[in-house]
Amino acid sequence: MTAAGDERMWTARLRRRAVSALPPEQLLPDRQPAYVSSWIYVFGVLSLASLLVVLVTGVVLALAGPQWYHVSGTGRFVNSLHLWSVELFFFTMVIHLWGKFFMAAWRGRRALTWVTGAVAFLGSIGTAFTGYLVQSNFDSQWIAGEAKDGLNSVGIGAFFNVLNYGQMLLFHVVLLPLVLGVLIVWHVLLVRRRGVVPPYEQAAAAQAGTAGGHRADAESTVDSTVPVGQKQEVAG
Amino acid sequence: MPDHRGVLAALIPMDSPGPYLHWGVIQISVANLVVIVLMLLVFVLALFLRFPGRHDDGSQR
Numbered sequence: 657m658t659a660a661g662d663e664r665m666w667t668a669r670l671r672r673r674a675v676s677a678l679p680p681e682q683l684l685p686d687r688q689p690a691y692v693s694s695w696i697y698v699f700g701v702l703s704l705a706s707l708l709v710v711l712v713t714g715v716v717l718a719l720a721g722p723q724w725y726h727v728s729g730t731g732r733f734v735n736s737l738h739l740w741s742v743e744l745f746f747f748t749m750v751i752h753l754w755g756k757f758f759m760a761a762w763r764g765r766r767a768l769t770w771v772t773g774a775v776a777f778l779g780s781i782g783t784a785f786t787g788y789l790v791q792s793n794f795d796s797q798w799i800a801g802e803a804k805d806g807l808n809s810v811g812i813g814a815f816f817n818v819l820n821y822g823q824m825l826l827f828h829v830v831l832l833p834l835v836l837g838v839l840i841v842w843h844v845l846l847v848r849r850r851g852v853v854p855p856y857e858q859a860a861a862a863q864a865g866t867a868g869g870h871r872a873d874a875e876s877t878v879d880s881t882v883p884v885g886q887k888q889e890v891a892g
Numbered sequence: 893m894p895d896h897r898g899v900l901a902a903l904i905p906m907d908s909p910g911p912y913l914h915w916g917v918i919q920i921s922v923a924n925l926v927v928i929v930l931m932l933l934v935f936v937l938a939l940f941l942r943f944p945g946r947h948d949d950g951s952q953r
Contacts, residue, residue: 693945727897747927770933 690856699752706745713738722792761853769846776839786828864876
């Protein structure tokens with residue numbers, strides 16, 4: 657039960673802004689537009705599933721330490737799970753990237769969705785790279801030696817030292833996962849907020865139906881004005 | 893328990909550096925090339941394979 661004047665409190669104002677920015681029915685919709693029924697749309701969520709395995713196995717590795725994951729059978733298994741889930745993460749993420757690039761997924765006020773995804777991809781490369789550096793074996797030592805020359809040659813070697821094991825370990829298990837986590841949560845929230853980008857034909861049809869409307873507006877209204885769950889014709 | 897690593901090692905030489913392909917200034921390991929070709933293959937399949945539950949009229953179940 658709320659008292660008079662409660663709606664002017666900062667908690668109520670913050671709540672209204674949060675619900676307005678991220679309506680619950682958009683965050684967790686019951687239905688999606690029909691054009692989402694295509695295999696090319698599953699690679700984003702496959703990337704997220706792979707990332708979840710990466711995070712869980714990474715936490716287990718961090719808790720148990722290299723004396724466990726380099727020596728015991730179970731430890732080496734979890735270590736391999738961490739590696740192969742990263743391989744799968746990149747495999748699915750690259751296909752997701754190709755798909756969205758050829759769909760021009762930045763259409764319809766989705767530029768920030770595209771940018772956060774692209775930056776998350778670059779951040780993932782850095783996170784995976786520091787993972788190779790902290791394997792604590794001769795392989796990581798060789799990679800660090802080669803990378804030092806490469807990074808110095810492009811002028812960014814002054815900002816961090818890939819031969820500094822402690823620094824690279826903290827980059828890998830704290831700094832970069834935090835940055836990546838923020839970027840990916842932001843990216844997913846934007847996908848939910850703006851909706852999945854419609855096919856070109858459907859956006860063009862919507863544009864034709866929007867008399868005098870701006871193209872970007874037509875593309876953004878294809879799925880935002882159609883109630884979630886309403887069936888749509890698949891273009892093509 | 894059978895040693896699966898022995899079987900794998902007989903198929904793939906695991907104690908020597910992986911093979912590389914050279915083409916002018918471009919060089920790429922066969923392992924990386926295989927992954928890239930697989931990604932391209934999966935990408936093309938994702939474009940053309942029918943999604944389960946999809947109807948010709950575009951409606952969903």
